[in-house]
Amino acid sequence: MKPSTRLFLSHTEGTRTTEDYTALFHDIENMRRIGSDLPVFTSDNWDAIKDALVSVYGFIFQPPYKGRGRPPNPIMIPYHDLKYAQVCKIRQKGRVVNIVQRVVFGAVDEVLHLLGADDGCKINTSYVERINLTIRNCLARFIRKTMNESKKMKMHVCTIDFFQAWYNLVKPHKSLRERLENDSKRKWKKRTPAMAEGLTNHIWSLEELLTFKVPIP
Secondary structure, three states: OEOOOOEOOOOOOOOOOHHHHHHHHHHHHHHOOOOOOOOEEEEEOOHHHHHHHHHHOEEEEOOOOOOOOOOOOOEEEEOOOOEEEEEEEEEEOOEEEEEEEEEEEOOHHHHHHHOOHHHOOOOOOHHHHHHHHHHHHHOHHHOOOOOOOOOOHHHHHHHHHHHHHHHHHOOOOHHHOEEOOOOOOOOEEOOOHHHHOOOOOOOOOHHHHHHOOOOOO
16 A cells, blocks of 8 residues: 555565565555655564565575684675564453554655655554554455355456456545645646656546457557
8 A cells, every 4th residue: 555645556466475475465565656666665573474574575694703712694684675564462361451663674754754654653554554443344255254255266357357446446435535726616626646646647437347358459
């Protein structure tokens, strides 16, 4: 999820393993515009996310041999411009008793500034948590312990793909609307995440979405 435009960037199906997160970050990296800066990543406290980020946005480094003992093995270290922050929930007896925020990769001041957290706000994962709620409200497949759950992975993936397209192109977001100064009939111009990102100039209809064909180069 890209917070500035609410664009639903990518998703991957599976469990919370390093391999699944690596596939997700590879997909995001393939979509990143040439010359653009690395995004700031935020998540909850899960080691698989940290390991996947380093595997995609890192390189192999050979520590120098100090002349004693066995030579050190090569290690993966993150690029200097990788920025990653975590929101860690401390639980006792199943209840959250404290929330710890920390910057894992990158300079603390720079990460907080890019997240807008240097003006009194906090590091949070509210945007992705909100889209998780939207998905559960819109797709019965995600309601736990019901007969609507997905039976086949292929259909599950297709459903999420369709939801992603609908969310980005068809569904206007109130937080993205723009005020119209010279229009006596309307005060606001509705926008979708794709419009805010500059991918299209209008709100798509379901018919347009379902009949759209990718041009063959």
